[in-house]
Amino acid sequence: MDKASKTLKISDILDIEKIKTVNHSIQKAHGLPNECYTKSEYLNFEKEKIFCDNWTVIGTASSIPDIGDAKIYSLLGIPIIIIRDKSNNIKVFHNVCSHRGVRLVNESCKLKNIIRCPYHSWTYDFSGKLIATPHIGGMNIHEAKGFDREKSNLKEIRSHVWMDLIFININKNAKSFDQSIKSLNDRWSKFISEEDKKLVRHAKDFGYFNMEVNTNWKLAIENFCESYHLPWVHPELNKVSNIKDHYHIEDSFGTYSGQGSYKYVQQFYHNKKFATFPNWPSNLTNNAEYVSLFPNVMLGIHIDHFYAFWLEPLDNNKTREHFEMYYVGSESAESDDFKEMREKNFKFWQNVMNEDIFAIESMQRGRSSPVYNGGNFSPIMDTPTLMFHRWVANSLTK
Ligand code: FES
Numbered sequence: 001m002d003k004a005s006k007t008l009k010i011s012d013i014l015d016i017e018k019i020k021t022v023n024h025s026i027q028k029a030h031g032l033p034n035e036c037y038t039k040s041e042y043l044n045f046e047k048e049k050i051f052c053d054n055w056t057v058i059g060t061a062s063s064i065p066d067i068g069d070a071k072i073y074s075l076l077g078i079p080i081i082i083i084r085d086k087s088n089n090i091k092v093f094h095n096v097c098s099h100r101g102v103r104l105v106n107e108s109c110k111l112k113n114i115i116r117c118p119y120h121s122w123t124y125d126f127s128g129k130l131i132a133t134p135h136i137g138g139m140n141i142h143e144a145k146g147f148d149r150e151k152s153n154l155k156e157i158r159s160h161v162w163m164d165l166i167f168i169n170i171n172k173n174a175k176s177f178d179q180s181i182k183s184l185n186d187r188w189s190k191f192i193s194e195e196d197k198k199l200v201r202h203a204k205d206f207g208y209f210n211m212e213v214n215t216n217w218k219l220a221i222e223n224f225c226e227s228y229h230l231p232w233v234h235p236e237l238n239k240v241s242n243i244k245d246h247y248h249i250e251d252s253f254g255t256y257s258g259q260g261s262y263k264y265v266q267q268f269y270h271n272k273k274f275a276t277f278p279n280w281p282s283n284l285t286n287n288a289e290y291v292s293l294f295p296n297v298m299l300g301i302h303i304d305h306f307y308a309f310w311l312e313p314l315d316n317n318k319t320r321e322h323f324e325m326y327y328v329g330s331e332s333a334e335s336d337d338f339k340e341m342r343e344k345n346f347k348f349w350q351n352v353m354n355e356d357i358f359a360i361e362s363m364q365r366g367r368s369s370p371v372y373n374g375g376n377f378s379p380i381m382d383t384p385t386l387m388f389h390r391w392v393a394n395s396l397t398k
């Protein structure tokens, strides 16, 4: 972040009083103002205060399974590279060469031992250490007096893998990941133990899709926070998990919100059912929970599968949504016996996510209306949504 934008305040970009109305009682509160969905200066500010200051999801560890696998990513223009290193750990770096600043790796690939810059061949190892600087001191002289290689290592980004999801905190200023996730971990400890989490496997097939939607990323999160729209937008889902069987979820620490259902049933099976989490209590078999973990990932947990729907913001009005499906253990996730069931389950959720597109794109269009003022909330049905608005507002103004 350059100095000028560091000193920029949210009040330089939009009317702070409008944002603060989210902190009124829900009966009096209005949502975030339109500019938070439409204005590019605002998006730049949000990039810092929301995405770089917090733990943001940028991909999955299982998508780079082998040592040397590398994936590139752009967080609103910030070039990033994710690597599986020689110790089988995920490392995340700023994807920029320390020499003349070219983007170091230009496409996702398999690296052999090193990362070599395509411009002048400066070379880094998988820990980011600069290990070769050919001809830096003139022809055939590979070192230069006064040049300290140590200072030109790649810049690592703070990262953490949780439930296969790779989280990063670019500005290095968030609480530790363990502290940040503690509240959700504690909540879900009633369903799954730490050992159970190790059983989670990405589906070998019918496990991933992405889609580009014409909406601001926040509207996807907001839509996921509530079950209010179920009967009208998801008639099929509403048959198996009716609106009246849902409850709100609001984290007392304000790190996530969403909804839960008391009526989840394992609806797809032939001779056998998907494996279930071993420690999931028998009296909670039909519980499922859907939470938006702020800022950018929506999670669904059930006794026999878990999904993550994470958001790649592209512009004010453009977002790529990535859907990742997981099962309990490799048999359910990988064996051919479960393939048909995986397909059905995947299509079921894909259909649900597709049904939401109209709502989130249409809300974006509505935010160009000069008479919309952030809207009003249902005091009963919209409390999880307001929690997200407050989290955004407080992140911007703190
Ligand atoms: S820019 Fe990378 S080696 Fe010159």
Ligand SMILES: [Fe+2]
Binding pocket: 223, 224, 229, 233, 234, 352, 356
């Ligand atoms: Fe929905």
